[in-house]
Amino acid sequence: MKELFLPPELSCEIGEIYDSMAAAYDEVAQDIGLTCEGCPDNCCDSYFLHHTYCEWAYLWEGIRALDDDRLDRIMQRAREYVTRSRLLIARGERPQLMCPLNEAGLCVLYGHRLMICRTHGVPAALIRPDGQHLRFPGCFRCQEVVAATYGTETDAPAMNRTILFQRLAQLESRLLGNRRGLLPKIKLTIAEMIVGGPPRDIKINQD
Ligand code: SF4
Ligand code: SF4
Numbered sequence: 001m002k003e004l005f006l007p008p009e010l011s012c013e014i015g016e017i018y019d020s021m022a023a024a025y026d027e028v029a030q031d032i033g034l035t036c037e038g039c040p041d042n043c044c045d046s047y048f049l050h051h052t053y054c055e056w057a058y059l060w061e062g063i064r065a066l067d068d069d070r071l072d073r074i075m076q077r078a079r080e081y082v083t084r085s086r087l088l089i090a091r092g093e094r095p096q097l098m099c100p101l102n103e104a105g106l107c108v109l110y111g112h113r114l115m116i117c118r119t120h121g122v123p124a125a126l127i128r129p130d131g132q133h134l135r136f137p138g139c140f141r142c143q144e145v146v147a148a149t150y151g152t153e154t155d156a157p158a159m160n161r162t163i164l165f166q167r168l169a170q171l172e173s174r175l176l177g178n179r180r181g182l183l184p185k186i187k188l189t190i191a192e193m194i195v196g197g198p199p200r201d202i203k204i205n206q207d
Helices: 008-032 053-064 068-090 115-119 140-149 162-179 190-195
Strands: 124-127 133-136
Touching: 008 053, 008 115, 008 140, 008 162, 053 162, 053 190, 068 190, 115 162, 124 162
Parallel strands: none
Antiparallel strands: 124 133
């Protein structure tokens, strides 16, 4: 199967969506007074699963630009991550392992980091496609800041994830086109996206 590449215009667009996410995050973080500086935690060891081919393909655009030595190191860490996380899950535990793209506390592919990496931290609001309203309180440090500053949790500003998620979902639809529904649904860690190589396309019968 050949690789599923992001066409240049979609690659540009996902970059713009990611920039909008970062801007929306920064605005709320600034309002609340939340900063990751000096935080005793590092969220890059959180167990997150990712669901879109477009993000997977964009991540691989970044991976391809790495030099061989660095890629070897990342690949080695990613394999270890996959082995250890599967063992922990088999034991009924939620993995808490450092992302293979984190080196010395920093993200090696910061410009290509995924949506969850860009939205985790500040309070957020989301209207799901079924109309249900969800609100997320943010990370533990954010919750401490909010508790000390606002009367109730919902008085704090929240990042509006709805439009950003919709834009990403539309981009995913444009990338997959009539392959949507034929390609398997994905639920992968970043380590699995690295070890598994870039996303693969399927052959469509045009008849
Ligand atoms: S997102 Fe929150 S918990 Fe994570 S590093 Fe930043 S302040 Fe700390
Ligand atoms: S991709 Fe980067 S920001 Fe996201 S978890 Fe990995 S190291 Fe952290």
